[in-house]
Amino acid sequence: MRHFRLTRHHILKFSLASLFGLALGLFLALEALSYGAAGIFNHAMESQDLLRGHVRVEKLFAHVNGHVRFEGLVWTDDGGNPVLIVPEGEFYVRPWDVLRGKLSSHSLTSIVLRDAAVSLHIRKDPQTKKPTIDFVTPSEEFFQMMAAAQPERKGSQPKLTPEERKERAKRAREAREAQLTQQWSNFNHTGKHIDCDLVLQHAKVEVLYEKRHYLLQGANLDADLHSGGLTRIDLTTGGFGGTMIGHGISTKGTIDCRNVSVPEVNLSLLMSEVDPSSLGFGMDIHDPMTLTAHFTGPITGPAGTGEVRMAELHIPGLSFTDVKGSVSYHGSTLDFTDVTAGVYGGSLIAFGTYDLDSRVYHLEGHGENLQASKALPGQHLKCSVTLDIAIDSAGTPQQTVTSGAFTSGPGSYHILFFDKLSGRFTDRFHDLQFYDADIELAGVHVKTDTFRIKNKQLTLAPIEVYDESGQLVMTYNKDDKLLPET
Numbered sequence: 001m002r003h004f005r006l007t008r009h010h011i012l013k014f015s016l017a018s019l020f021g022l023a024l025g026l027f028l029a030l031e032a033l034s035y036g037a038a039g040i041f042n043h044a045m046e047s048q049d050l051l052r053g054h055v056r057v058e059k060l061f062a063h064v065n066g067h068v069r070f071e072g073l074v075w076t077d078d079g080g081n082p083v084l085i086v087p088e089g090e091f092y093v094r095p096w097d098v099l100r101g102k103l104s105s106h107s108l109t110s111i112v113l114r115d116a117a118v119s120l121h122i123r124k125d126p127q128t129k130k131p132t133i134d135f136v137t138p139s140e141e142f143f144q145m146m147a148a149a150q151p152e153r154k155g156s157q158p159k160l161t162p163e164e165r166k167e168r169a170k171r172a173r174e175a176r177e178a179q180l181t182q183q184w185s186n187f188n189h190t191g192k193h194i195d196c197d198l199v200l201q202h203a204k205v206e207v208l209y210e211k212r213h214y215l216l217q218g219a220n221l222d223a224d225l226h227s228g229g230l231t232r233i234d235l236t237t238g239g240f241g242g243t244m245i246g247h248g249i250s251t252k253g254t255i256d257c258r259n260v261s262v263p264e265v266n267l268s269l270l271m272s273e274v275d276p277s278s279l280g281f282g283m284d285i286h287d288p289m290t291l292t293a294h295f296t297g298p299i300t301g302p303a304g305t306g307e308v309r310m311a312e313l314h315i316p317g318l319s320f321t322d323v324k325g326s327v328s329y330h331g332s333t334l335d336f337t338d339v340t341a342g343v344y345g346g347s348l349i350a351f352g353t354y355d356l357d358s359r360v361y362h363l364e365g366h367g368e369n370l371q372a373s374k375a376l377p378g379q380h381l382k383c384s385v386t387l388d389i390a391i392d393s394a395g396t397p398q399q400t401v402t403s404g405a406f407t408s409g410p411g412s413y414h415i416l417f418f419d420k421l422s423g424r425f426t427d428r429f430h431d432l433q434f435y436d437a438d439i440e441l442a443g444v445h446v447k448t449d450t451f452r453i454k455n456k457q458l459t460l461a462p463i464e465v466y467d468e469s470g471q472l473v474m475t476y477n478k479d480d481k482l483l484p485e486t
Contacts, residue, residue: 053077066093066109081137082117089113110197117146119206124300142206145215145241194227205237210332211357213242216249231255233267243356245278246271247288255299262298269293269304279359284397287312293329304329308336316402316427318343318375318389325350332357345371346384352391359395364388372411383411383421402427417441430455443468 058072068091075084091111119138138146200221207214218238225231237249253267273288293306310323325339332355339350352363367387375385389404408421418441425434431454439446445466463476 053083068093077137083135083137085117086113087115108196112199112201113203114201116200116203118203122207122209138206142215145217146204194225196225198223198225214240214244215242216240227257229258245275247273262300264297265295265299265302267295269295285315287314291327293327301331313341320348343367343370344374345369361393363391380414383408398429400429
């Protein structure tokens, strides 16, 4: 019996020693690998198939627990054009995958990228019609944003001469055109399983989506990525440019890939201080606009509802305050409803549509109780005005037309009292015309078919005066003479 206990004891000691030896051997092996981590990483990157092209790092510091810090990571496509530039960052990798030399998308458990420059192309797969994400060569506008926003720092890219910058822009354009027409992608994620925490700190991000082009500065992203599960996203940015210019974007929510053929999104979005002129509203409008929206539905075509707000809005001839209304989004179309605003002591209600891709839009509004004395200070015109207005644009200032009609109540101009003013108007890019103008006073009507202000030059049609019975009694012609009718 004693002999049996001793044998078991010896077996236990031997097992513990074996486990300790194995653990020590694994530790020493991992420690040895850490000394040549950069070389091992670069070698592994040459054999992986998730990222096409070439991925290299200048420095890499690995810990036996799988924590890896790196500096100077550059991912280039097969043509040598930069796809991703990361001055520094860190990630966690499964140690066993490193030892076996079997790095895959499943090997990474978390990634942190600092001051990265990322250019993304989102497009629909021609077969499945689902959106796919690819990393592409940055545009010249993106390089310019990087140069303007990035101060000189140790290890940063050297300044380029104008000739070098021109040549780089040419290569970038050629590479981007090739990438946008070819079906293969730099990011070969098809069939890959990804479960990873992704963090971007103060990144510069470019997004190309159909006809839209966005440049984001100071982007901070915290995402819990699960290609077959529930992905959580929390993104904030600083100033942004491109198709839309503003001071910041914030979005938070989920993308659900569980048990669905097309992922479902549930995202809240805030875009602050958007410059309306950057959207192509065509009237040199720069009053900041804030948009909020909540998007739900399939990622291929989510629907969104939200709100638009502007403290002030100035368009030719009109100034609005406290603008707010509802907005709905589907595809590339924004629908504005229940828009209200203050205007010259009165109020306005409006609605309209705007297409993000074509920049074509139509807006209509109805104003009540507008005060002429506030609209035209110092002009001695006093009356209350009702206004109907419509704005139509084909996407450029030259193709933007403002039109409408107005009617006033009783009022005065200097010492002249009138019962009513009415007329119609159009404004086409520095060409303002009034039609069917009619002033009703003391039982007579003063009318003119049209008067026009084009490029600051006034053209005036004859002014006609009618009596109470509707008979023409006087004409004011272009030679500034009052001629009685005979």
